[in-house]
């Protein structure tokens with residue numbers, strides 16, 4: 001879903017390449033005097049926990065029919081990532097999260113930049129949207145079981161390990177025994 005521009009989205013003319021000091025050769029529209037950088041959708045993914053160290057796992061078969069996961073959604077134009085996280089959780093689960101903390105950023109299948117958050121919500125009932133079939137509060141071991149086998153590069157697994165380490169809930173190696181979590185170093189360029 002990374003969009004690389006060959007024609008100007010504003011005037012429709014074919015773009016040329018222009019040297020930029022910082023970014024090398026970049027697509028450029030001379031009539032519009034505008035650079036067209038590649039663009040891609042940006043989404044938030046939220047791991048919500050409560051005062052009993054339980055986390056929310058949801059089943060949404062339009063996204064994945066096999067596994068349970070956390071809540072996620074695209075950021076709307078003009079919205080910041082924190083607002084998107086609060087809005088998505090409100091829409092999907094009918095609950096109000098707070099105390100958002102960053103858990104880093106991830107590329108999802110090479111096409112969506114995922115901004116990951118840890119968020120708190122006191123234990124309460126859900127009021128699910130039509131998009132969500134089921135949502136449950138479960139402890140981290142049950143959550144790991146529901147998430148299923150580790151899928152390389154997915155934010156879910158690394159986020160859970162960050163949460164478990166932060167609150168010293170269990171040995172992270174117990175969550176997915178024998179499976180390695182791919183945890184990219186964000187500063188390794």
Ligand SMILES: [Zn+2]
Pocket residue numbers: 008009010011012013029030031032033
């Ligand atoms: Zn143009």
